[in-house]
Amino acid sequence: MPESKLSQFFLMKELKFLSTGSWRQGRIWTCEKLRTGAEVCPRCATPSTCRYGVAYTNVRDEVVRGQPILLRIRKHRYLCKVCRKPFTEAVPGILPRRRTTQRLRKQMLLDCEQFTNLSQVAHRHYFSKSFVHRLFYEQMELRLRERVGQRWPQVVGIDEHFFSRSKGFTEFTTVFTDIGRRKMFEMAESKNKSSLLEQVGQIEGRQNVTLAVMDLSRGYHALAKELFPNARIVADKFHVLRLLTPALIRVRRQIHGHRQELHLRRKLLMNRGRLEYFQRCEVDRYLNQHPELKELYHFKERLHQLYRTKGYVRAGQALQNLLLEMERSTQPDVVRLRATLKAWSPEILEYFRSRFTNAFTEAMNGIAKLVQRRGCGYRNFKNYRLRTLNACPL
Ligand SMILES: [Zn+2]
Incomplete structure (x- = not known):
């Protein structure tokens, strides 16, 4: 098949093929727009049929069989009798002044x-x-x-993740998600309260927010109090449950001097209800040999138990009982846990009323980390934000 026929096949249907030549690594196709009678003036929208010569423009088109294509378009010029000025016809599929x-x-x-x-x-x-x-x-x-002008959703999830260390200190990014509709909402630089207020403070509808879900961080607590005046705060279940994990791992390492025997470590940290009978026996045997771990393990399981409670009132009672039980302990980790639970008890109990967790926000953090890996890290926060917001469900 001759090149002229093939080219006509690849060309936009408004164009007619005239001739071909070679250009750099590819081809240059000269073509012209099929005439459709009168052309409309871009200034006053009056149709005109008065011809005023021709003009050539070069426009790049899609790659064909690995070769770049340059279109050399012969465009007709017309004279507008209202404006008394000539204009060049427009070709559909090419925006004005685009190459x-x-x-x-x-x-x-x-x-x-x-x-x-x-x-x-x-x-x-x-x-x-x-x-x-x-x-x-x-x-x-x-x-x-x-998305400009969109308002804050009813249920907001707040979390942070690592952004960059290129400036000599670690920078973080704060993520705001719409948990109710499972959508990404906004991203802001740093996790500093005043800086965040500056970045997201002007978004409309702060009064709409009724719930803010977050991990146990004082900074975000203060931010949510100021940013969302009508919101109740929910402490994320996952973060409460893993409060004792670092202590368990540390004490275990003190006993063994290494981090091995990982299979047992995992079983210690897992929810007991999910273990098989013989696995539970194994854990109990191990704990009897190491009484210093036993108390930590007991309170870790009590936290799981607390989250199995149904209903706000019952959970409040269960939390009170747990705090009383902890009072008798002298283990520093348990004392610290008790202080944390006491300070955060309204937020922890709020979970039993609303049943929202920050799992979706953590999932968005996962996508953000994939974006970072793929780009081998970002230096410019603006680009990073664009890339991540476009990768997440909006
Ligand atoms: Zn005109």
């Missing part, structure tokens, strides 16, 4: 998300890396602009 067709941009954006890095996209489409970078980040920003 690339819309379908090429669309393909490149798709590749930016599919390929492992932007350099590969640049290589595939014969563009510079900076062009691909600009195109991609511009597009992501546009996509996020649709």
